[in-house]
Amino acid sequence: MDRYVVFGNPIGHSKSPMIHKLFAEQTGQQLDYSTLLAPLDDFVGCATVFFQEGCGANVTVPFKEDAYRLANRLTDRARLAGAVNTLSKLADGSLLGDNTDGAGLVRDLTVNAGFSLTGKRILLLGAGGAVRGALEPLLAERPASVIIANRTVDKAERLAELFGDLGPVSASGFDWLREPVDVIINATSASLTGDVPPIVASLIEPGQTLCYDMMYGKEPTAFCRWASEHGAAVSMDGLGMLAEQAAEAFFLWRGVRPDTAPVLAELRRQLAL
Numbered sequence: 001m002d003r004y005v006v007f008g009n010p011i012g013h014s015k016s017p018m019i020h021k022l023f024a025e026q027t028g029q030q031l032d033y034s035t036l037l038a039p040l041d042d043f044v045g046c047a048t049v050f051f052q053e054g055c056g057a058n059v060t061v062p063f064k065e066d067a068y069r070l071a072n073r074l075t076d077r078a079r080l081a082g083a084v085n086t087l088s089k090l091a092d093g094s095l096l097g098d099n100t101d102g103a104g105l106v107r108d109l110t111v112n113a114g115f116s117l118t119g120k121r122i123l124l125l126g127a128g129g130a131v132r133g134a135l136e137p138l139l140a141e142r143p144a145s146v147i148i149a150n151r152t153v154d155k156a157e158r159l160a161e162l163f164g165d166l167g168p169v170s171a172s173g174f175d176w177l178r179e180p181v182d183v184i185i186n187a188t189s190a191s192l193t194g195d196v197p198p199i200v201a202s203l204i205e206p207g208q209t210l211c212y213d214m215m216y217g218k219e220p221t222a223f224c225r226w227a228s229e230h231g232a233a234v235s236m237d238g239l240g241m242l243a244e245q246a247a248e249a250f251f252l253w254r255g256v257r258p259d260t261a262p263v264l265a266e267l268r269r270q271l272a273l
């Protein structure tokens with residue numbers, strides 16, 4: 001049977017095996033998908049052994065940059081992201097590195113939430129790997145502007161410079177911003193500690209602005225609660241992005257696009273248990 005894994009460390013709580021099992025059942029594909037705990041100091045050795053037999057892999061924290069270096073070829077979006085979350089073994093045995101995270105975010109916003117990003121003012125909070133992975137797919141939707149705001153402003157400036165050729169992108173500190181935007185995407189890790197980045201509520205146009213947290217949990221995240229309290233039209237967490245990045249990887253490997261709706265419903269149900 002065709003073998004797939006998700007590499008990470010830690011990896012025990014990954015939802016990817018369940019997601020891909022449901023995708024495989026739904027599409028009638030025969031495959032085996034499991035977790036693979038790679039040692040922190042030897043991702044390359046572990047991946048090389050796996051790919052002697054294995055067909056493809058997802059890659060999560062902390063190995064996305066290692067996977068980027070391991071890949072023999074990269075998709076454009078992976079090259080721009082500087083990180084790989086999906087590896088696919090090609091017919092000649094070489095490894096193609098892709099990054100489906102940003103595409104998953106865009107699909108969750110545009111398809112699942114039915115929210116067009118074209119002509120919109122987008123504010124991205126954070127300037128780490130999650131923002132870097134999201135920038136090219138977001139700019140491809142032709143927004144009016146993308147502002148990257150970060151605690152460490154020079155990291156935001158570096159990203160704005162790196163992506164400047166692809167669209168209207170600029171950098172900012174959190175406390176420089178006052179004017180409402182159409183979309184606020186939280187890609188900081190502040191939610192992990194229950195914090196909200198220090199931005200003013202006037203950035204939300206009540207009843208208009210969509211707020212999105214890349215994190216998710218059993219309860220609404222601190223950022224989603226903050227957004228709802230200040231009148232955001234929509235406040236979404238990142239569970240849909242998780243399902244969509246997986247669907248994009250499944251499509252790359254199998255050439256079939258699964259329907260994410262029932263899988264997302266099952267993920268939501270299990271999260272609530």
Ligand code: ATR
Nearest residue numbers: 126127128129130131151152155188189190195197
């Ligand atoms: P990821 O790969 O998930 O993006 P990362 O590269 O470690 O993770 O980036 C984490 C991001 O969250 C950074 O933008 C970080 O800000 P700094 O660049 O200033 O460190 C941001 N961040 C983490 N904790 C935060 C907090 N409590 N408030 C605001 N921003 C925070």
